[in-house]
Amino acid sequence: MAPKAKQHPKNYEVLAQELRSRIMSGEFPEGSQLPGERELVLQTGRSRSSVREALRVLESEGLLSKKTVGRYGGSIVQRTPDHTIRRQLDLFIRGRSISFEDLLHTRQAIEPMLAQLAAVNRTDEDLAEIRRRTIALEMAFPDQRHLITLLNLDWHIAVAAASHNELLNALMTGISGALKHASAIEDYGTDETCLGVIRAHRKILDAIEKGDATAARRRMERHLGAYEKELAEFSPPQLALS
Amino acid sequence: MAPKAKQHPKNYEVLAQELRSRIMSGEFPEGSQLPGERELVLQTGRSRSSVREALRVLESEGLLSKKTVGRYGGSIVQRTPDHTIRRQLDLFIRGRSISFEDLLHTRQAIEPMLAQLAAVNRTDEDLAEIRRRTIALEMAFPDQRHLITLLNLDWHIAVAAASHNELLNALMTGISGALKHASAIEDYGTDETCLGVIRAHRKILDAIEKGDATAARRRMERHLGAYEKELAEFSPPQLALS
DNA sequence: CTGGAGTAATGGTCTGACCGTTGCTTCGTC
DNA sequence: GACGAAGCAACGGTCAGACCATTACTCCAG
DSSP states (O other): OOOOOOOOOOHHHHHHHHHHHHHHTTSSOTTOBOOOHHHHHHHHOOOHHHHHHHHHHHHHTTSEEEOOSSTTOOEEEOOOOHHHHHHHHHHHHHHTTOOHHHHHHHHHHHHHHHHHHHHHHOOHHHHHHHHHHHHHHHHTTTTOHHHHHHHHHHHHHHHHHHTTOHHHHHHHHHHHHHHHHHHHHSOOOOHHHHHHHHHHHHHHHHHHHHTOHHHHHHHHHHHHHHHHHHHHHHSOSOOOOO | OOOOOOOOOOHHHHHHHHHHHHHHTTSSOTTOBOOOHHHHHHHHOOOHHHHHHHHHHHHHTTSEEEOOSSTTOOEEEOOOOHHHHHHHHHHHHHHTTOOHHHHHHHHHHHHHHHHHHHHHHOOHHHHHHHHHHHHHHHHTTTTOHHHHHHHHHHHHHHHHHHTTOHHHHHHHHHHHHHHHHHHHHSOOOOHHHHHHHHHHHHHHHHHHHHTOHHHHHHHHHHHHHHHHHHHHHHSOSOOOOO
């Protein structure tokens, strides 16, 4: 006798996978509109609840967005937007209670590459943006210490954007949320620390401006290395991430 | 008069956010069980459809999994599992048609760090696993060329696991799916290329075994650099990702 | 030709029902 | 008292049908 391998595949999962395939296959290219929910009910023979739950899954995966309700509204196929991967990374980091050390190592892995790529791929607008962030941080220095953490992060995100590597950029912005939480704990060290950060940013900016990829990379490595050393001196190992 | 800022927040989104907060706040710790759907209906005043759609979103985000159906079944809070972030990354890479070059740069960013961490954090089991993968690749060499791409990737994934950095490891395994697709296109170069890969793997393994983080990192950098050079010589720039 | 009313189809929501599954409960038997 | 089998209640999954506000097209009056 068969071992009862029924395993009841759930309707909404089957539907979700089917729609995913149809989208990936190109049947519904980016920007096109999916059939309405009632139409999908007719096509698939499932109930509207199941169809809706399947669509909800695809929406939360970032493959779909819901257009305006009302006549001719519907589900639009889209490229996975940045904020989807960003939220997933945030949930992952917070849910798994990733240690600050692991987070820092991840930064040390990707940010030097981002700086290197930024030196090569940056546009003039990118450069102007990084310069704005650099100045904003410098202006905040002695008087608005509480802003420094955020402005610092903004600067790093601007560099990531200038790399024009969508994947690395998404990863960087993804972990920046967790970084923000984690950094909020420590108030930004001494004046010396701040000045060191400002000087490092200025030097990296110079390298990116000149298109010197090697220097940009090396200086970013050093910048993050210094940051790590600072932390090692001042803070105890355990840093809860909210 | 108010500018009609109605903006109809959707019920299931509100519910999803509410449940997300309650989970994150620790009201429902990992492994605990959420109230049943009918109970949530009573608590929130929304309909069961809305509750179910909210739960579906949270499930697709990896925060929940559905226990067995039947009495005392329900939604279990869990840590975001690896496969969730992996699928999101895969959707992102394929949906955005990330170029092979960008993918390679991402590898070059994170893999040297993975090797470095592996040299420090590896357990004996990790080392044994990497060694197994190394040998498997070497055995496949002249006769089973078609397997080499996959075995090669397995080796890299084993190194990532040995790093014991959950985040970087998840990112590596996440992009490995796309890497698999992309690598399937090119058949694995010449004998010379294969031998070069084998030699590089062996040397990185040695460094990890000895706990020499600097060497592991540098050799991984060189290994990937050589791979990039190979590609630049042989293949035209445009490499479609499925 | 233009503009405003009408209209039809959309996604969102709700209600109420039924199903198979599952694990506790209870009761009968030894 | 111990043990096993039948009963039962609650769960998630699914379905049908309804109503709503919203929306963009349609069409006719001016």
